[in-house]
Amino acid sequence: MQPKPSTDNKQSLISDLHALRNVVEATRSVGDTRPLHNVLPGLTSFISKAENAADDLVFNMSLIWAAIKKSRNLTGLKQTFMATTTTEIRTALRATGLSGSELVRQTNLEVEKSKVTVNAVVSKGVEWIKLINMNEQRLLFEMAANGWDFDSESESESESKDQSWPNSVNLTAEIKSTGNDRLSIVRHAKMLARASQSNPCRYRIPTVRIVLPRITAGKVKEIDKVLDMARNAGPNIILETAESDFVAGKSLSLGTVLSRLMVDESEDLTTTVNLDTSILVALMSDITHSSIPDQPWYSKATTQQIIDEQKDPGAMTRALYPALQGRDLVCTEAVANHMRVQMKIMGTPTQQARLDALFSGIDSLGLDPNPPERLAAFKALSSHVVPDDLRLPIKIVNFNIEQTFETGLIPEAARSVISELRDITCSTFTYGWISRTTTISCNKQLTSIVGRVVQQSNIGSGPIVWVCPVVRSLAPNGNHHRADKRSDLRKVREDKERLTQGEES
Numbered sequence: 001m002q003p004k005p006s007t008d009n010k011q012s013l014i015s016d017l018h019a020l021r022n023v024v025e026a027t028r029s030v031g032d033t034r035p036l037h038n039v040l041p042g043l044t045s046f047i048s049k050a051e052n053a054a055d056d057l058v059f060n061m062s063l064i065w066a067a068i069k070k071s072r073n074l075t076g077l078k079q080t081f082m083a084t085t086t087t088e089i090r091t092a093l094r095a096t097g098l099s100g101s102e103l104v105r106q107t108n109l110e111v112e113k114s115k116v117t118v119n120a121v122v123s124k125g126v127e128w129i130k131l132i133n134m135n136e137q138r139l140l141f142e143m144a145a146n147g148w149d150f151d152s153e154s155e156s157e158s159e160s161k162d163q164s165w166p167n168s169v170n171l172t173a174e175i176k177s178t179g180n181d182r183l184s185i186v187r188h189a190k191m192l193a194r195a196s197q198s199n200p201c202r203y204r205i206p207t208v209r210i211v212l213p214r215i216t217a218g219k220v221k222e223i224d225k226v227l228d229m230a231r232n233a234g235p236n237i238i239l240e241t242a243e244s245d246f247v248a249g250k251s252l253s254l255g256t257v258l259s260r261l262m263v264d265e266s267e268d269l270t271t272t273v274n275l276d277t278s279i280l281v282a283l284m285s286d287i288t289h290s291s292i293p294d295q296p297w298y299s300k301a302t303t304q305q306i307i308d309e310q311k312d313p314g315a316m317t318r319a320l321y322p323a324l325q326g327r328d329l330v331c332t333e334a335v336a337n338h339m340r341v342q343m344k345i346m347g348t349p350t351q352q353a354r355l356d357a358l359f360s361g362i363d364s365l366g367l368d369p370n371p372p373e374r375l376a377a378f379k380a381l382s383s384h385v386v387p388d389d390l391r392l393p394i395k396i397v398n399f400n401i402e403q404t405f406e407t408g409l410i411p412e413a414a415r416s417v418i419s420e421l422r423d424i425t426c427s428t429f430t431y432g433w434i435s436r437t438t439t440i441s442c443n444k445q446l447t448s449i450v451g452r453v454v455q456q457s458n459i460g461s462g463p464i465v466w467v468c469p470v471v472r473s474l475a476p477n478g479n480h481h482r483a484d485k486r487s488d489l490r491k492v493r494e495d496k497e498r499l500t501q502g503e504e505s
Contacts, residue, residue, distance in 0.1 A: 010050070010058045013065055016254060017047045023258050042077030060133050064119045067129050067211045070246055074261040076121035079128075083114045083194040116188075116195045118208075124263060125201035128208050130192060132185060135214040136223060139185065143222065146182045150222055185212070186229045193234030200451050203462050209238045209246070217241040265323070268466050272328040274432040275394065277424060278442035279320070279468065280331065280339050284347075284354040286475040288316040289382035295478070302473050309472075314384040319470040323440055325387040329394045330437070334427040336396045346476040354381050360393035399431045433463035442471045 021043050050061050068074065089110045090103070098106055118128040144150075181187050192208045199206065210230065217227055217239075231237055240246040252260070275283075286292050287305050291313065294303050309315060336359060343355050357378040374392040429450055432439035441447055447465045454462035 009062060010053075010055075013058065013062050014047065014050050016065065016257075017043065017050060019254060020258060020261065021047065023262065027262070039074055039077055042079075046077055060131075063133060063211070063213050064129075064131050066213070066251075067131055067209075067240075067246075068120050068122070068261070069252065069257045070249070071120065071122035071127070071129065072260045073124045073263045074120065074122050075125050075263055078117060078119060079121050080115050080117045081195040081199045082111070083116060083191055083198055084110075085198070086111055089114065114195075116191045118192070121206075122261075123207075126204050126206050128192065128196065128206050129211060130188065130208065131211045131213070132188060133214065134185065134212065136216070136220060139183075139215065139223060139226065140220070142183060143226065148222065183226055183229075185210075185226060186233070189230035189233035189237050193237055196234070196236055199448075200454075203451055203454050205236055207236045207238060208234070209240060211240045211247065213240075213242055213247050215241050216243050218243070265466065268438060268464060269323055269327065270436070270438045270464070272330055272435075272437050273324065273466070274428065274435070274437045274439045275329060275331045275335070276428040276439060276441045276443070277335055277338060278471065279440050280335065280358070280394075281342075281474055282316055282320060282442060282468070282470075282472040283358060284339075284343070284351045284474065285316075285472045286348055286350055288472045289350075289354075289384060291383070292475055295475075297476065297478060299473075302475065305472055306475075316470045316472050317382075317384045317386075320440075320468050321387050321390065323466055323468065324390060326389045326391075328391055330397050331394055332399045332427040332431050333396050334399075334424050336394075338424050342474070346474050348475060348477050350381055351474060354378060357381065358392060358394050359396065397431065399427060401426065401430050429463045429465075432465070436464065438464045438466050440466050440468060442468045444469075 021040070024040055024043065046061070050058060053061065086107065090107045093103055093106050093110065118130045120129040121127070122129060181190065189208075189210060192210070196206045196208050212227075215223065215227075217224060227239055227241070231239055242248065282288055287302070287309055291310060292306060294306055298306070339355060343352050347355065357374050371392050375386070375388070375390060378390070378392060379386045425446065428441075429439055431437070444467050447467055450462060450465070
């Protein structure tokens, strides 16, 4: 029988969760570098569910919260990951002869099978927590229902004792089937091992902590065999049973718990930070700095950003400025040239003025490189508070990738990583990599790709990246919308050639 929680237990859970949300919102409102932006939506949903939950669900949620309280650096709640990418699934299915609507249908089915959900992501993303609320009696029943031979001494011999990564299979969303995969604990462990391998964080495969608070190891030998099978799913799988220190250890005070759960993202920031195009776009965007009306030529994404900014004015500046202020700001010459070209084509007058304020040299504002004058000009172009220690202008660095390889400062194997990136992106991430400077980006998908390729290439540590959780695009001018696209592309090429040759007027 599952213990029945009292009303007091429910209220205690809800009170703790509200305390966590208050801390998250407080740090967010003052622009702290520990905003936990990714946690807030999941936390709000978790609280709402707890407030309206029946007793059984409250008990399960209390177990999840108990596991989270033993952790540090909370970065996500109820996160879903793919064990295999959609592209890999589609390719594998196409190899079987599927095509057309049947390929689409089967791909969608396999994608759903490939999804795994964890209760929490902690340790700045390098650890997942999965709670399985199963007791010993239910596990024994599941084993019997799936034909477990309780008299056999070698039931688990077919399960490898070598804790290596799971092998790929034809349909990579599926785990190679054995009779023991029908046991939910083993199945969860294998899927989580595969998903963690496919979703590296900070160039590491995340540790998966499977919490089994209602199962005690060492009591029933058949159950111990199942636990061993789950552990053997991958070298990063940790099982925490009822008697473990993680589950049974002393509880911490709420104040200590809240302090431990907060993520200090400033630890990832160097004294000089390297800005990619997505950050420069955000710094120049009218959407970031003011409330602007929607226009018929705006994309859906741009319109949504305008709506988001109206609901939460200054969201971008609160998320970004703490990572920039008090630090020297740099970008590569390729990035700066790209932004100038883009601004000539798409920029509104205010966005062009911000570009002029951000970069050095005599320009259309009539400014010299004097930082106070530039900062004052930038402040005048924003309806939000700009920190006094935002160090302008942004320094442009001349960086040659091929010369970098000749120096041997980064491994030759890194070419495989760099070859996956566009020229501008390649310039940004490679410069940050070789200089050991934190690269700041809004492009979460791109940074994930870089992380995965670095991890798969066995290079070791790659570029240090700080991802801003808010994204803003340029608000394109109407002339850009009405211009012929082929003419625009031709103009982009011509402008790039002039910039490369140093002939920009």
